[in-house]
Amino acid sequence: MEMFFKHFLGHLGHYALDILPSIALGFLLSGIIHEFLPQSIVEKHLAKKGILPIIYVTILGMILPLCCFGSLPVAMAFRKKGVPLGPVLAFLIATPATSVSAILVTWKLLGPAFTLFLCLSVVLMGLMIGIIGNRLKYPEVESVEEGCPMCCEGEHENHRHHRKGFWNRIASVLTYGFIDIPKEMGVELIIGILLAAAVVSVPFIRILMEKYLLGFSGYLFALVFGLVMYICSTASVPLVHAFIAQGLSRGAGFVLLLAGPITSYGNILVLKKEFGWKILIIYLTFVSISSLVLGYIFSFIG
Numbered sequence: 001m002e003m004f005f006k007h008f009l010g011h012l013g014h015y016a017l018d019i020l021p022s023i024a025l026g027f028l029l030s031g032i033i034h035e036f037l038p039q040s041i042v043e044k045h046l047a048k049k050g051i052l053p054i055i056y057v058t059i060l061g062m063i064l065p066l067c068c069f070g071s072l073p074v075a076m077a078f079r080k081k082g083v084p085l086g087p088v089l090a091f092l093i094a095t096p097a098t099s100v101s102a103i104l105v106t107w108k109l110l111g112p113a114f115t116l117f118l119c120l121s122v123v124l125m126g127l128m129i130g131i132i133g134n135r136l137k138y139p140e141v142e143s144v145e146e147g148c149p150m151c152c153e154g155e156h157e158n159h160r161h162h163r164k165g166f167w168n169r170i171a172s173v174l175t176y177g178f179i180d181i182p183k184e185m186g187v188e189l190i191i192g193i194l195l196a197a198a199v200v201s202v203p204f205i206r207i208l209m210e211k212y213l214l215g216f217s218g219y220l221f222a223l224v225f226g227l228v229m230y231i232c233s234t235a236s237v238p239l240v241h242a243f244i245a246q247g248l249s250r251g252a253g254f255v256l257l258l259a260g261p262i263t264s265y266g267n268i269l270v271l272k273k274e275f276g277w278k279i280l281i282i283y284l285t286f287v288s289i290s291s292l293v294l295g296y297i298f299s300f301i302g
Contacts, residue, residue, distance in 0.1 A: 007201040008198060008201040011197040015193050015196055016193065019105050019237075022104040022108050023101050023189070023234065025101075026100045026104050027177040027178055027182070028173075029100045030100055030176070031172070031175075031178070032177075033064065033100070034064075034177075036169075049134045050134075051127070051131075053084070053086075056087075057088075057090050057091045057094070057130070058093075058122070058126030059094075061126065062094050062097075062098050062099075062122055063100065071091065071092060074091070074095075075088050075095075076270070084134055086129075086130035086131060086132070086133035086134035086135075087130055087133075088133070089133040090126040090130035091126075093122070093262055093287070094126040096232070096233060096267070097261055098118060098233050099234060102233035103115060105238070106237050106257075110237065110240070110241060113301070114250070114257075117298050124290075128286070133279075136279065136282070188232045189234055192234075192235025192239050193235065195242075196238035196239045197242070199239065199242040199243060199246060200242045200246060219292055222243075222255040222259070223288055225256060225260070226263060227259060231260050232261055236257055236261055237257065239256075240254075240256050243256065251296055251299025255292060258287075258290075258294065259291045262287050263284065
């Protein structure tokens with residue numbers, strides 16, 4: 001046990017020193033994007049069915065500083081404004097699947113090939129689920145009065161949020177990036193790093209990977225683990241890195257990197273409540289199949 005804690009603390013320190021600068025930069029960029037990207041631009045191009053609205057919302061979902069739970073009120077606000085089901089589902093995949101922080105940490109820990117294929121995969125999944133969603137029959141929703149759904153993420157009264165003036169805008173950037181975002185995903189991020197250090201420190205996990213999870217079983221393990229255990233996109237990266245270091249294939253690790261952040265309990269509960277079982281089952285089936293296929297493809301090129 002003493003040896004385990006010694007290895008655990010060593011790996012924990014390694015992960016902290018390696019990724020904390022990238023996380024801090026991601027938080028800062030998230031605050032800048034949140035403060036200076038007008039919500040009116042986000043909503044302007046999403047009111048019609050077709051490929052372009054899906055492309056817009058997928059790309060915006062990838063860069064907006066929202067994890068899964070933060071994306072839910074925004075997606076529901078889009079839906080209430082009359083945005084079709086396709087772009088809403090695309091947003092719910094693209095937004096939690098990656099973020100500025102996740103991209104930076106993925107590049108740092110897993111390399112450029114992993115990062116580029118992840119971004120391309122998220123765009124492809126967003127387009128596909130968007131097209132599927134636009135073809136599903138679902139009652140249209142009448143648009144409601146415009147608001148700022150991003151403000152549903154937290155309390156901004158004391159943060160001078162969206163007030164005019166240079167210093168007010170800077171204060172809003174810093175408080176959102178280093179107070180609101182850490183409050184929303186900080187616990188999950190810490191858990192992800194602790195789990196990563198623990199995984200690397202347990203020799204039994206390497207034996208399990210080498211004996212039982214080398215082939216397709218590794219992909220199924222990654223998918224099931226991702227479905228039942230939600231970790232935000234940034235926090236999932238060191239965990240995936242730890243599993244790969246212990247013998248999990250890079251393709252299976254890619255499955256976990258996709259399925260974990262997308263299929264949170266928040267997503268599942270809100271989709272069931274707002275859209276019903278049919279849409280939820282289609283959503284989860286699509287995420288499962290596409291994650292497995294993309295992970296298998298990445299095993300040949302990564």
